[in-house]
Amino acid sequence: MSRTRILSLPSIATSARLFSVSARIQANRAIVYSHNGQPADVVRALTIPNLTPPPPQTVNLRFVLSPINPADVNVIEGVYPSKPQPSSFPGVQGSVFVGGNEGLGEVTGVGEGVRSLKRGDWVVMKTSQLGTWRSAANVPEEQLLKVPRLEGLSEVNAATMMVNPATAYCLLSDFVALKRGHWVVQNGANSAVGQAVIQLARNAGLKTINFVRSRDDIDVLRQELQDLGATHVLTYDELDDKKAVKAKVKEWTNGQDILLGLNCVGGESTMAMAGLLGSNAHLVTYGAMAKRPVPIPASFYIFKNLTSHGFWLSRWYNENGERKIKLVEKLARIMASGKFKEPKHEIVTIEKEASEEQASSTISEVFRRIALGSLRKKVILNVKGDDK
Ligand SMILES: NC(=O)c1ccc[n+]([C@@H]2O[C@H](COP(=O)([O-])OP(=O)(O)OC[C@H]3O[C@@H](n4cnc5c(N)ncnc54)[C@H](OP(=O)(O)O)[C@@H]3O)[C@@H](O)[C@H]2O)c1
Structure with missing residues (x-):
């Protein structure tokens, strides 16, 4: 470049x-x-x-x-x-x-x-x-x-509001028609976008499974994200045990297919997170914090009909002049309501x-x-x- x-x-x-x-x-x-x-x-x-x-x-x-x-x-x-x-x-x-x-x-x-x-x-x-x-x-x-x-x-x-909450809003609304009770998985869940996803999802009646990097005070972070409305918070280390995580997720969702995965990290843990998605799901990559590729096995596309997208807010803004004005008004209202920290x-x-x-x-x-x-x-x- x-x-x-x-x-x-x-x-x-x-x-x-x-x-x-x-x-x-x-x-x-x-x-x-x-x-x-x-x-x-x-x-x-x-x-x-x-x-x-x-x-x-x-x-x-x-x-x-x-x-x-x-x-x-x-x-x-x-x-x-x-x-x-x-x-x-x-x-x-x-x-x-x-x-x-x-x-x-x-x-x-x-x-x-x-x-x-x-x-x-x-x-x-x-x-x-x-x-x-x-x-x-x-x-x-x-x-x-x-x-x-x-x-x-x-x-x-x-x-x-114009970068991270706006991105979170588009990620939740533009790829899958989600209804109350549906589940979303995301990584980088403690990022500003991730925190916005958690709050907007909770306000819309959606449930979230959130992945973060482990740290000494991980319980403090888990609690902070749960206070924002995160349904579950797991570390990428926990994701390493794919069988155990899949079993947990199946129990939490009662077997419901997860239709939306949000990725701002990349690398192997993103592949493991994508493995939690159900049939006909959408994985949206909007960031690359780990500076690594997004490795997705062919089987996810062939047998689960996964669709993988990229999202860039600048492109969305260029293509959605009028919606941009409405988005500002909508986010301002949500934030003023006290339901968005x-x-x-x-x-x-x-x-x-x-x-x-x-x-x-x-x-x-x-x-x-x-x-x-x-x-x-x-x-x-x-x-x-x-x-x-
Ligand atoms: N596509 C778009 O239109 C769009 C719009 C907005 C934002 N973004 C992107 O979204 C991402 C988050 O933005 P933000 O402003 O919300 O970020 P932020 O608040 O600064 O948070 C950064 C996040 O990245 C994590 N992180 C940093 N290095 C990492 C690594 N090597 N491996 C795994 N996780 C790592 C951090 O986790 P720790 O707390 O563990 O360090 C934290 O969760 C960025 O990549 C940004 O460019 C994209």
């Missing part, structure tokens, strides 16, 4: 000089990178000018919260199919990529001719890879979707008083912790700036 690279970039020192002292007093911040690589090595904080009044058909936004999702890491590495457009800023030499695909914005100014938005409205991004890791931006109205500001809808849920998360605030060096070091540290794989919660950025 081709890698994106921009040359003639401002160094941290140069851009700091360009903004000199006044940059600290009147400026915004963006989390940017100039070329692909490991995020901890290439991502930095950049001071950017305050927003000018919005031109026609555009609005000014302050970003409330902007999550870091696994795909964002792949975009920075240069191995993800969606590529961001480079951005240039007045007073900053060269161009950069602003990180982030998902985020919650609040409208702070409205340009002439804007019909669907007003000051104070909440919005999420309609267009992908807009660069949400920043304090503020000027964005065309047509690239935004309004989120109803319902009582009970938290900022964290609103900021994280926020994903486990940590909010990292980039203070506007921090120097570029300090802010850059904070963000590099975040990516180092993400790369270690030990965080086990979603990191959500709160990038402060003067337009915020």
